[in-house]
Amino acid sequence: MQTSFTLAQLADPNVAEADRILRTCVHCGFCTATCPTYVLLGDELDSPRGRIYLIKDMLENDRPATAEVVKHIDRCLSCLACMTTCPSGVNYMHLVDYARERIETTYARPPLDRLLRALLARVLPNNRLLRRALAAARMGKPFAGLFAALGLKPVAAMLRLAPARLPPKFAASGRRLFPASAPRRGRVALLTGCVSPVVAPAINAATVRLLTRHGIEVVVADEGCCGSLAHHMGRESEALSAARRQIDAWTAEIAGEGLDAILVTASGCGTVVKDYGYLLRTDETYAPKALRVSRLAKDISEYLSGLELSSTRDPTGLVVAYHSACSLQHGQKITRAPKELLCKFGFVVKDVAEGHLCCGSAGTYNMLQPELARRLRDRKVGNIEKLKPDVIAAGNIGCITQIAAGTVIPVVHTVELVDWATGGPEPEALAGKRGI
Secondary structure (H helix, E strand, O other): OOOOOOHHHHOOHHHHHHHHHHHHOOOOOHHHHHOHHHHHHOOHHHOHHHHHHHHHHHHHOOOOOOHHHHHHHHOOOOOOHHHHHOOOOOOHHHHHHHHHHHHHHHOOOOHHHHHHHHHHHHHOOOHHHHHHHHHHHHHHHHHHHHHHHOOOHHHHHHHHHOOOOOOOOOOOOOOEEEOOOOOOOEEEEEEOOOOHHHHOHHHHHHHHHHHHHOOEEEEEOOOOOOOHHHHHOOOHHHHHHHHHHHHHHHHHHHHOOOOOEEEEOOHHHHHHHOOHHHHOOOOOOOHHHHHHHHHHEEEHHHHHOOOOOOOOOOOOOOEEEEOOOHHHHHHOOOOOHHHHHHHHOOOEEEEOOOOOOOOOOOOOHHHHOHHHHHHHHHHHHHHHHOOOOOEEEEOOHHHHHHHHOOOOOOEEEHHHHHHHHOOOOOOHHHOOOOOO
8 A cells, every 4th residue: 555654754653564554455355354343344444444544544644533533443453353354464453553543632532522531431440440430330230221222332332241249359359379279380460451360350360360260379469550551441551551551560570589470361461561672672671671571461261271280070061152252352362262262161152153253342332332332242242142152251341241232141251161170169140051
């Protein structure tokens, strides 16, 4: 693709990177076949190729984002299926992330939209505020239909996504150390995240049990949110501040007793942490530290695949529909590790049809674009239910929450099943299912 940026524009490293990405695109249109919004809507501007043209026009002409540009960029899930499909290696992720930042700084959103985004950016990364918000949302759930009828569909979506009950907290906040309960074989940091500790603390608990039982010392040294939520809403200053806090915490551990890896159980967060080196590439102070952290970051399934895990139970025969989170399969290119882990311990793993298509979660997407998110969820759930599984496994808290809202089939994190098969307790969601 030809571009016409001026030398002055190219002096901006973000524009220079956008220019490089745009020049990689050959207009082939392969990306349209795997783009969820294009599959649903059939609008070229709701495909990666169409959005690339919109972004190119906005950046080349150095103009503020228009309502038309915002509409189509906001509809993008950042699922990155297009990057898996693209034969030319177009880094759509970095291009659309920059477009979101540009929108945030040049476009005046309607007041309600602006308020909702500000609330999400403030509440979701804060465990205390999120817990209070979800407790209040439980009382408001019966009125979700009323809010939808009044045109407040994002508010209705938030209420519907709120869990019926809040589980107990995983552990106190602050730095925590979980010593290995077997001869020590390694030492890792665990990113507990901002949503998981409130909505599904069992995920972190299973991770710690599984690792310490196999000789891995676990330190929780994170400083709240990794920045991914703010990053995907274009709030780059907030995102980078969060990233720097995380990097400082992990760098201190690296300099102390050292780390073999930094583990992430939410693949959406993991994709961003692995990109810290790029995001902070122009920060002379943090660039080297960010790159080191990015290289140490691993998805939990990725790390477990390299460990010798011991099974304490016979194979279960439990049928597992494996949902491959977009951020894991497209963002991190991890497709086999989770399924191989489950198969290793006797679970019957089934792939879901149209597995490349997003479930509609996509961070805050299911709250800000509820109609499209619902259509994608229903399509995903329909494909899953055809398999008649006993349980659904996924590697991302957003996907787990989204899919669980559309089916009665239990949905758990992959690590919960692996923990169970190697000596941990049965996941609560599986109570009443065939035991092992």
